[in-house]
Amino acid sequence: MTDSTTTTDVTSSELLAVVASRELAARRTVFAGIGLPTLAASLAHLTVAPQLEIVYESGVCGAHPSHLPETIADAVLITGAEAVLSMPALFGYVLQGGHIDVGFLGAAQIDKWGNLNTSVIGDWDAPKVRLPGSGGAIEVMANSREVFVVMRRHDPRSFTEKLDFCTTPGPDRAVEEGLRPLGTGVTRVITELGILARAGVGEELTLVAVHPGVTVDQVRENTGWDLAVADTVETVRPPGADELRLLREDVDPDRVYLR
Amino acid sequence: MTMREAVSSFVHDGDTVSLEGFTHLIPTAAGHEIIRQGRRGLTVVRMTADIVVDQMLAAGCVSRLVSSFVGNSSAGSLGELRRRVEKADPEPLIFEEYSHYGMICRYLAGAQRLPFYPLRSYGGSDLPSVNDGLRKVTSPFPGPDGEPEQVYVVPPVNPDVTIIHAQRADRSGNTQIWGLTGVQAEAVYAADKAVVVVEEIVEDEVVRSDPNRTVIPSHAVDAVVACPRGAHPSFAQGYYDRDNAFYRAWSGISKDPDRLRDWLKEWVYGTADHAEYVSKLGEEFWDSLAVGEAMSLPVNYGRRLG
Numbered sequence: 006m007t008d009s010t011t012t013t014d015v016t017s018s019e020l021l022a023v024v025a026s027r028e029l030a031a032r033r034t035v036f037a038g039i040g041l042p043t044l045a046a047s048l049a050h051l052t053v054a055p056q057l058e059i060v061y062e063s064g065v066c067g068a069h070p071s072h073l074p075e076t077i078a079d080a081v082l083i084t085g086a087e088a089v090l091s092m093p094a095l096f097g098y099v100l101q102g103g104h105i106d107v108g109f110l111g112a113a114q115i116d117k118w119g120n121l122n123t124s125v126i127g128d129w130d131a132p133k134v135r136l137p138g139s140g141g142a143i144e145v146m147a148n149s150r151e152v153f154v155v156m157r158r159h160d161p162r163s164f165t166e167k168l169d170f171c172t173t174p175g176p177d178r179a180v181e182e183g184l185r186p187l188g189t190g191v192t193r194v195i196t197e198l199g200i201l202a203r204a205g206v207g208e209e210l211t212l213v214a215v216h217p218g219v220t221v222d223q224v225r226e227n228t229g230w231d232l233a234v235a236d237t238v239e240t241v242r243p244p245g246a247d248e249l250r251l252l253r254e255d256v257d258p259d260r261v262y263l264r
Numbered sequence: 265m266t267m268r269e270a271v272s273s274f275v276h277d278g279d280t281v282s283l284e285g286f287t288h289l290i291p292t293a294a295g296h297e298i299i300r301q302g303r304r305g306l307t308v309v310r311m312t313a314d315i316v317v318d319q320m321l322a323a324g325c326v327s328r329l330v331s332s333f334v335g336n337s338s339a340g341s342l343g344e345l346r347r348r349v350e351k352a353d354p355e356p357l358i359f360e361e362y363s364h365y366g367m368i369c370r371y372l373a374g375a376q377r378l379p380f381y382p383l384r385s386y387g388g389s390d391l392p393s394v395n396d397g398l399r400k401v402t403s404p405f406p407g408p409d410g411e412p413e414q415v416y417v418v419p420p421v422n423p424d425v426t427i428i429h430a431q432r433a434d435r436s437g438n439t440q441i442w443g444l445t446g447v448q449a450e451a452v453y454a455a456d457k458a459v460v461v462v463e464e465i466v467e468d469e470v471v472r473s474d475p476n477r478t479v480i481p482s483h484a485v486d487a488v489v490a491c492p493r494g495a496h497p498s499f500a501q502g503y504y505d506r507d508n509a510f511y512r513a514w515s516g517i518s519k520d521p522d523r524l525r526d527w528l529k530e531w532v533y534g535t536a537d538h539a540e541y542v543s544k545l546g547e548e549f550w551d552s553l554a555v556g557e558a559m560s561l562p563v564n565y566g567r568r569l570g
Contacts, residue, residue, distance in 0.1 A: 062364070063286055063444050075508050076337050078287030080499055083443040084558045092286060092311075092447040093372060096365040101384055120388070124361065129394050135349040137335030139363035140312075143385045171390040178388025183414050185407070186387060 015244050017197050018263045019252055020216070021155050022048055023244035025109075025195045028153055029054045035107045036060050036100065036145055040262060041155045042109030043074060047256045052248060060099060062141050064090040073257050096141065100148045103187055108149030110142050110191075114168050115154060117209040117230045119191025121146070121173040129170050142173040151192040159196035161229035176206050198224045199241060201232075214239040265487045267494075267538060270459045271297040274425045274487065275306075282309040282371075282423035282455060283316065286446035287337065288501060291429040291461055292316045293494030293538040299323040300532060309423055311367045311447065315497065315514050318342040319532070321357065322524050328358040330421070332367045339508070340515030344524060361395055366418050370397075371447055373420035374454030380417035387416065426455035429495045430479070431503060432470070433462045437485030440477045442560075443501030449479050461489045463503050475565075493542050493550070504553045 015023075018041060025045035029035060030053040037046045037059050046059045060066050063078035067087025074082045083089055090099065099105065112121035113136050123142060127133035146152055152175075156163060171178065175190035189205040199215035211233040212224055217240055225232050244252075257263045265273075275281055275298055283291050295316035298306070307328040310317055314336055320326050322344040329345075336342050348357035362370070365383055373381035382401070392398040397419050407413030428448045433439040439460045441448060452458040460480065465488060471478060493500075497507035518524050535541040542550070 063288070064446070065444070076287055076506070078444055080288075080443070080501055080505055080555065083501055089444060091445045091449070092364070092368050093450060096368055101365070124391075129390070131352075132350055135334065135346050137333050138331070138361055139391070140333040141364040143363035143389060143391075144365040144383075147385050147387070171388065174388030176388075180388075182387050184384075184387030184416075185413075187384070 015249065016263060017157065018044070019249060020197060020244060021045070021157070021195055022252060022262075023248045024200065024241060025153060025155050026248070027053055028193050028195065029057060029107060032057060032106045034058050034060055034105050035109060036062070036105045036149060037077070037109050040111060041157075042111065042153075043077065044252070044257060044262045045155065046109065047073070048248065048252050051251050051255060060095070060105060062095070064092060064095045066090065066099070073259065073261060075261050096144055100141070100144050103148060103150075105145070105149040106151070108145035108152045108188075110145055110152055110154050110173070111156065112154060112163075112173070114163055114165050115156065115191075115194065116165060116168050117232075118177045119152070119154065119175040119194070119203060119210060120168060120171050120178055121154070122168040122170050124170045124172040126169055139172050146173045146175060146190060147179070147186050147188065149188050151189050153193045153195065154191050156194060156196045159198040159224070159227050161227060164227065165229040180206060198227060209233055211235050212238060214241045216241045217243055265489055267293060267297045267461070267489050267491055268301075270294075270487045270489045271301050271303075274457050274459055275301075275303055276424070277303055278305040279303075279424040280307040280309060280421075282421070282426040282451045284310065284426065284428050284446060284448050284451040285495065285498065286312060286444055287498060287506075288444035288446065289429040289431075289441065289448075289495050290314070290316060290498035291427045291494065292496060292498065293491045293541070294427045294429070294459070294461055294489075295320050296532045296538065296541070298325055299528065309421055311364055312337075313345065314342065315511065318344045318514070318518050319528060321345055321348055322518070322521075323528055323532070326357070328360070330360040330362070330367075332362045332364045334359075336514055336518075337511055339511040341519070343515070343518030343520070347521065360397060361391060362397070362418070363391070366398070368447055368450065369418045370421040371450035371454045373418065374422045375450045378420060380419055382415045382417045385416060392416070421454055423451070423455040425457045425459060426451045427459045427461065428452060429461045429491075429500070431462065431500055432464050432466045433460055433485070433488050434466060434468045434471045434482070435488065437480075437482035437488045438471045438478050439480040439485060440471060440474070441479045442477060445479050452480050452484050457486045458484055459487045459489060460485050461491045461494050463492050463494070463500050465490045474563075491538050494538055496542075496545075499553075502555065502558075504550065505555050507553060
C-alpha cells in the first residue's frame with residue numbers, strides 16, 4: 006500500500022473511524038460503546054493517543070486484547086486486562102464519579118444542541134422503528150467531560166430540527182430542567198460529510214471542517230436545521246496509508262465493524 | 265436440582281423474572297426451559313434484552329419488559345421485539361424503558377430494600393414522560409453551591425426470581441464468577457428467590473481456596489443447577505467463546521416470524537433439555553468455540569503458623 010491511497014478506496018466506516026481517532030489525541034480516558042467508537046478508540050490507541058485508556062461499557066479498564074473485540078464484552082478484552090469492574094462500580098464510580106474525558110456515542114437522530122435519539126423513529130407509543138434505546142448513553146452524556154458523536158449518515162432525517170424523541174439529553178436541556186450536569190455534552194460530531202463542533206452549554210453545533218470534495222452548501226442541504234458555519238472551514242486530511250493499514254490489518258482484520 | 269425442576273419450582277405464570285448477565289454468562293438455557301414449560305404473562309427484567317428475550321417473546325411467555333437496551337448486541341435487530349413494539353404483532357408488549365445505570369440503580373435499591381435510588385441521569389430526557397418510574401426529588405441536603413439540588417430517582421426492583429449463569433458454585437450455592445461480573449450479585453440480592461445456573465458444581469475446597477472470587481454467597485441462593493454450555497450463544501470466560509455467527513444469524517432468523525417459530529420448534533421445543541441442545545449442535549461445533557488456557561497466578565491467603 007502506498008501514500009497514493011485516495012478517499013474513493015476508503016469505506017465510510019473507515020473514514021469515520023480514522024477521523025474520530027484523530028480527535029482523541031492527548032486524551033487520557035475514553036468510554037467506548039458498541040460499534041464504530043470501539044474502532045476509533047482502538048485506532049487512536051495505536052496512533053495519536055498511546056496513553057489512552059479505553060473504558061468499556063462492560064466494565065473492562067485497561068484492556069490489552071489479543072484480537073479485535075467483536076463486542077464491548079468480548080472475552081479477549083478480559084484476558085490480560087488491567088481491571089474488570091462490576092456494573093455498579095463502572096457506572097457509579099468511574100462514569101458518574103467523573104473519571105471519563107471523552108464519551109463516544111452514536112445516534113439515529115441528533116439536533117443542533119447535541120441531544121440524541123436512540124429510542125424510536127415516530128411516536129414512542131407506536132413507533133415506526135423501535136431502536137435499541139439508551140444503553141449507557143444517558144450516563145455517558147451526563148457524566149463525561151465531553152462527548153464525541155459518530156454518525157454514519159448525514160442527512161436531514163438524522164440531523165433534525167426536532168428529535169422524534171430525546172433519549173439522551175445534552176446539558177442544555179438538563180440545565181433548563183434545573184439540573185447541573187457534569188460535562189459539556191457533545192463537542193464533536195463526525196460524519197461522512199465533515200466535522201461539527203461545539204464548545205459547551207449555550208452553543209449550537211457549528212460546521213468546522215468538510216471532507217475533500219464536500220462543499221459547505223452540501224452540508225447545509227443535508228442538515229435539517231439552519232446550520233451555523235465557522236468563519237474558516239477546514240478540509241479534513243484524508244485517511245493516510247498508515248492509518249488505513251493499522252485499521253485494516255491490526256484493528257479490524259476480519260472486518261467486523263468495517264462493513 | 266435440574267433446570268426442569270428449578271423452572272417449575274421458581275418460575276410461575278405472571279411472575280417478575282430477572283435474567284442477568286451483561287453479554288457474558290447470559291442464562292439462555294434457563295430462558296429456553298421457561299419456553300418449554302410454557303410460562304405466560306411474565307415481566308422480564310433484563311438490562312440488555314437480546315436474543316434470549318426475543319425468543320421468549322416469540323414463544324409468548326412475556327407480557328411486560330423492563331430494559332435499557334433492546335437490540336441484538338451490535339449484530340442487528342430483534343425481529344420479534346420490534347414486531348411486538350411497532351405493530352403489536354401478534355400482541356402488544358408493555359415496555360418500561362430505562363438507561364443502563366437506571367436499571368443498575370433499580371437493582372441496587374431492590375437489593376438493599378431502599379424506597380428509591382438517586383442518579384445523575386435523565387435531566388432533560390423525554391424518558392420520564394413515558395416512564396412513570398423516573399421521578400425527580402429535591403435532595404434534603406444543599407448542593408455544593410449551598411443551593412437546593414434536584415436529582416432523579418428510580419424505584420427498587422424486587423423480582424420474584426432472578427436467574428443468572430455462572431462459571432461454578434459449590435453444592436450449597438457459593439457462586440464464583442470471573443471476567444465480567446455485571447450486575448449479577450445485585451440482581452440476585454434484589455430477588456425473593458434466586459437460581460444460579462453453573463458450568464460446573466465444584467467441591468467446597470475449590471471455592472474456599474479463593475473466597476474473594478465468590479460473587480454471591482450461598483445464603484442468597486435458593487437453587488443451583490449444573491448446566492454446561494448453558495450460556496450459549498453468549499460465552500463463559502475460560503470455558504467457551506461467544507458464538508458470534510449465531511448473533512449475526514439471529515437478525516435474519518427473527519425477521520421472519522415463520523422462520524423464528526421453526527427455529528424455536530427445532531432447537532427449543534424439539535430438544536428435551538439443554539443437554540440435548542448441546543449434543544444436537546455437535547462436538548465439532550463446540551470445538552470451534554473452545555478457548556485456550558490463560559491461568560491467573562495464585563495468591564497467598566496466608567495460614568497462621570503454630
